[in-house]
Amino acid sequence: MVYTSLKNDKIKEIIKLKDKKYRDKYNLFLIEGEHLIEEAIKMNLIKEIIYEEGYENSKFIPTMIVSKSIYKELTFLETPASIIGVCKKSDITIQADKILAIDKVQDPGNMGTIIRSALGFNFKKILISKDSADVYSPKVIRATQGAIFALEIKYVDLKAELTKYKKEYKLLSTDVEQGKSPSKFKNEKVIVIMGNEGSGVSEEIKDICDDYIYIKTNEQLESLNVGVAASIIMYELNKED
Amino acid sequence: MVYTSLKNDKIKEIIKLKDKKYRDKYNLFLIEGEHLIEEAIKMNLIKEIIYEEGYENSKFIPTMIVSKSIYKELTFLETPASIIGVCKKSDITIQADKILAIDKVQDPGNMGTIIRSALGFNFKKILISKDSADVYSPKVIRATQGAIFALEIKYVDLKAELTKYKKEYKLLSTDVEQGKSPSKFKNEKVIVIMGNEGSGVSEEIKDICDDYIYIKTNEQLESLNVGVAASIIMYELNKED
Numbered sequence: 001m002v003y004t005s006l007k008n009d010k011i012k013e014i015i016k017l018k019d020k021k022y023r024d025k026y027n028l029f030l031i032e033g034e035h036l037i038e039e040a041i042k043m044n045l046i047k048e049i050i051y052e053e054g055y056e057n058s059k060f061i062p063t064m065i066v067s068k069s070i071y072k073e074l075t076f077l078e079t080p081a082s083i084i085g086v087c088k089k090s091d092i093t094i095q096a097d098k099i100l101a102i103d104k105v106q107d108p109g110n111m112g113t114i115i116r117s118a119l120g121f122n123f124k125k126i127l128i129s130k131d132s133a134d135v136y137s138p139k140v141i142r143a144t145q146g147a148i149f150a151l152e153i154k155y156v157d158l159k160a161e162l163t164k165y166k167k168e169y170k171l172l173s174t175d176v177e178q179g180k181s182p183s184k185f186k187n188e189k190v191i192v193i194m195g196n197e198g199s200g201v202s203e204e205i206k207d208i209c210d211d212y213i214y215i216k217t218n219e220q221l222e223s224l225n226v227g228v229a230a231s232i233i234m235y236e237l238n239k240e241d
Numbered sequence: 242m243v244y245t246s247l248k249n250d251k252i253k254e255i256i257k258l259k260d261k262k263y264r265d266k267y268n269l270f271l272i273e274g275e276h277l278i279e280e281a282i283k284m285n286l287i288k289e290i291i292y293e294e295g296y297e298n299s300k301f302i303p304t305m306i307v308s309k310s311i312y313k314e315l316t317f318l319e320t321p322a323s324i325i326g327v328c329k330k331s332d333i334t335i336q337a338d339k340i341l342a343i344d345k346v347q348d349p350g351n352m353g354t355i356i357r358s359a360l361g362f363n364f365k366k367i368l369i370s371k372d373s374a375d376v377y378s379p380k381v382i383r384a385t386q387g388a389i390f391a392l393e394i395k396y397v398d399l400k401a402e403l404t405k406y407k408k409e410y411k412l413l414s415t416d417v418e419q420g421k422s423p424s425k426f427k428n429e430k431v432i433v434i435m436g437n438e439g440s441g442v443s444e445e446i447k448d449i450c451d452d453y454i455y456i457k458t459n460e461q462l463e464s465l466n467v468g469v470a471a472s473i474i475m476y477e478l479n480k481e482d
Contacts, residue, residue: 120458
């Protein structure tokens with residue numbers, strides 16, 4: 001059977017997942033392309049595998065086949081991949097000595113880059129303020145390149161959440177004036193807090209921090225891209241001596 | 242006098258700069274917003290300062306004022322800034338011990354991030370393959386945050402150009418299998434070559450390299466974002482002991 005009607009209830013439910021509200025409600029999101037589907041299968045997070053009519057692939061068995069016109073409603077790529085997955089949000093809990101916190105990062109590309117680097121440098125637990133970009137939006141998912149499946153990601157009231165961790169972890173945010181080199185904190189339990197593209201970490205979060213870090217750059221440059229800054233800090237803290 | 246007609250020759254010339262072909266032909270490009278205009282003025286690269294009719298600003302003196310409908314044709318921002326500059330491409334020559342080369346990087350955001358970090362970590366001379374994204378396109382300019390004005394940027398036949406430098410500089414590209422830590426090359430004259438988002442540095446360029454570098458990451462991650470990888474390598478090579 002090929003799904004051909006936008007009025008079909010199952011199709012309607014799936015299309016809703018393009019909207020953050022429904023991703024939050026159902027704890028589901030969409031991924032597109034073979035690579036991401038494969039990663040989701042490995043982590044046992046796949047719920048549906050949807051093929052565009054006519055698509056052939058020996059690797060995966062589709063649970064649904066949809067007409068070309070339905071596929072057009074589902075895809076979010078300029079060059080559609082003909083295969084989309086409905087995916088459960090992971091609910092793994094990770095014990096970590098190094099945690100990343102994200103305060104109001106807005107750009108989906110930056111968010112994706114940060115998540116991808118977090119896995120690369122073993123920051124496997126990530127706390128995100130509720131007013132940051134949605135990690136489960138198609139643009140972020142694409143930029144993470146599948147890293148999302150192996151991480152614990154929690155949207156939280158950031159100040160309240162950080163306060164709970166403060167006894168056990170040193171809270172670090174970036175600061176141009178009083179910042180120290182990130183390598184100084186290598187052997188400690190830390191939460192690294194990265195802030196908004198324009199305004200940095202918010203004052204109320206800075207106020208509860210225990211210390212500050214800074215990456216030294218040529219003075220002609222005002223600031224690094226937040227994805228780059230986050231990546232370098234995590235790289236330094238993860239580096240073996 | 243307020244320019245109101247799209248048929249005006251001067252307006253026609255300026256609109257052409259939205260197209261790479263004409264940016265290449267005239268060695269001019271467009272920038273939008275106060276911050277970039279200010280940077281361009283500092284570097285003595287500004288040719289025209291264009292205000293949208295009704296815009297007021299005490300910092301800059303406009304050389305042209307255009308009607309709102311003309312401004313709409315010129316802007317490339319979702320939230321137009323009401324001030325656009327026509328800018329000369331810089332032709333500074335920089336003597337550098339550390340050079341960056343870019344081989345087929347396609348994404349404007351990645352390109353902008355790399356340029357911004359290059360200034361931050363003192364890679365002030367950049368060689369770019371002709372089939373890479375155009376540094377002077379609005380999206381890249383925005384992502385560089387003005388870093389572009391202080392750098393020497395040359396679009397070249399990359400293999401031929403690198404061959405010329407090979408006597409004096411060590412050519413380094415990334416390689417997962419035989420790559421060494423970037424810090425090993427800190428005290429040498431090097432050209433760091435970064436490659437395409439999907440396929441990495443092309444084989445013909447890898448073949449002429451003298452050595453290879455690699456950033457160690459968690460094995461669950463296939464690769465870092467190219468902007469992040471470039472930034473970490475430049476950071477390491479620029480770091481003081």
